[in-house]
Amino acid sequence: xxxxxxxxxxxxxxxxxxxxxERAVIMMCSHDAEHAMGVIVNKPKTDVTLGDVLGHLGLSSxxxxxxxxxxxxxxxxxxxxxxxxxxxxTADGATQDVAPGVRLTATRDVxxxxxxxxxxxxxxxxxxxxxxxxGQLEGELRHNVWMIVDPDDAIVYGGAHDEKWAKALHALxxxxxxxxxxxxxx
Numbered sequence: 001x002x003x004x005x006x007x008x009x010x011x012x013x014x015x016x017x018x019x020x021x022e023r024a025v026i027m028m029c030s031h032d033a034e035h036a037m038g039v040i041v042n043k044p045k046t047d048v049t050l051g052d053v054l055g056h057l058g059l060s061s062x063x064x065x066x067x068x069x070x071x072x073x074x075x076x077x078x079x080x081x082x083x084x085x086x087x088x089x090t091a092d093g094a095t096q097d098v099a100p101g102v103r104l105t106a107t108r109d110v111x112x113x114x115x116x117x118x119x120x121x122x123x124x125x126x127x128x129x130x131x132x133x134x135g136q137l138e139g140e141l142r143h144n145v146w147m148i149v150d151p152d153d154a155i156v157y158g159g160a161h162d163e164k165w166a167k168a169l170h171a172l173x174x175x176x177x178x179x180x181x182x183x184x185x186x
Contacts (some may be wrong), residue, residue, distance in 0.1 A: 003008065003146065004031045004032065005028045005031040005036065005137070006028055006029065006030055006031045006097055007028065007099030007100075007151060008028050008042075008099075008148050008149065008150065009025055009026065009027060009028070009144040009148070009149040009150070009151050009152075009168055010021060010024075010025070010028060010052065010144060010147070010149075010150065010182045011025055011026075011146060011147045011148075011149050011165065011168040011169060011172075012024040012025075012051070012145070012165070013144055013145055013147060014086060014159065014176075014178070014179050016072070016140050016145055016163075020074070020075050021040075021055065021130075023165040024040050024042065024043065024096050024130075025040065025041055025097075025155060025164045025165055025168050026038040026039065026041070026043045026074070026130055027038050027039050027084055027088075027098065027102065027151065027156055028098075029082075029096070029098050029129075030096075031137070032103050033134060034133075034134050035044045035056060035131060035132065035133060035134065036131065036132040036136075036137040037128050037130070037131045037132075037182040038074070038075050038129065038131075039071070039073040039074065039084055039124075039129050039130070040071060040072060040073050040074050040130060041071060041084070041124055041126070041155065041156055041164065041174075042063070042143065042155075042161045042162075042164035042165060043071055043072040044069045044070070044071055044072070044161050045069070045070045045071065045072050049066060049067055049068060050065055050066055050067070050069075050070060050114070051066030051067040051071060052065065052070075052112070053066075053070060053081060053111065053113060053125065053127070054123055055112060057069065057113060059112060059115040061114065061116075061117070063114075063115075064138065065114055068081065068125070069159075070125050070126065070159075071125065071126035071127070071128065071161075072125075072128060073126025073127055073129045073130065074128045074130030075128060075130070075180055076128060077128055077129060078127055078128035078131060078133045079127065079128075080106065080113040080127065080128065080129075081106065081125055082125075082126045082128075082129050083106065083110045083111070083120075084098070084102055084103070084104055084108045084123065084124050084125075085102075085103055085104075085105065085110065085120035085122065085123035085124075086101060086103070086121045086122040086123065087100070087101060087102075087103055087107065088101075088121050089103070089110060089113060089119075089120040089123075090103070090105075090117075091105050091107055091110060093182055094106070094107040094109055099151045100149060101122075101153060102156055103149075104172055110118065110123075111125075122153070122157040123157070124157055139144065143167070145181050147168075147169070149168045149171050150171065152168075153166070155167055155168055155171075164183035165179070173181050
């Protein structure tokens with residue numbers, strides 16, 4: 001497989017048919033012939049903060065980051081943390097490059113760094129991820145379930161989560177209103 005979606009954003013088409021992915025924007029972290037994996041970057045969890053996650057791990061921080069929002073990264077492994085972050089942090093053997101300016105670390109190392117005040121400059125913590133088996137994502141792409149967009153720091157790391165989906169569509173020159181279409185009666 002020569003084409004990979006690693007480092008791209010997947011943007012859910014309206015009417016995707018799965019409420020977990022409605023208006024989702026996913027940063028693709030890996031993609032090959034056998035599997036694909038990404039992290040949703042625009043669906044905040046309402047009941048968990050970074051401080052809660054750190055506390056669960058027995059870590060505490062006196063830094064303002066404890067109030068940071070945690071994303072619902074997807075339905076797979078919902079109790080595991082996935083941190084997308086800037087290139088100023090690396091955990092030997094545990095950090096992978098995803099795209100220019102975006103790395104992924106899914107080990108305790110990055111959370112300990114956050115607790116000790118040496119967090120990456122930009123980061124988003126998600127619980128859970130989204131994954132696909134061999135050929136599954138390709139089938140969804142053939143059925144126009146997803147659009148592919150180049151990554152943008154404001155979409156990956158920005159705080160306006162409710163605007164990320166529309167912003168990603170605008171990057172393709174699309175207006176979300178045109179995709180949704182008017183409702184009417186026959």
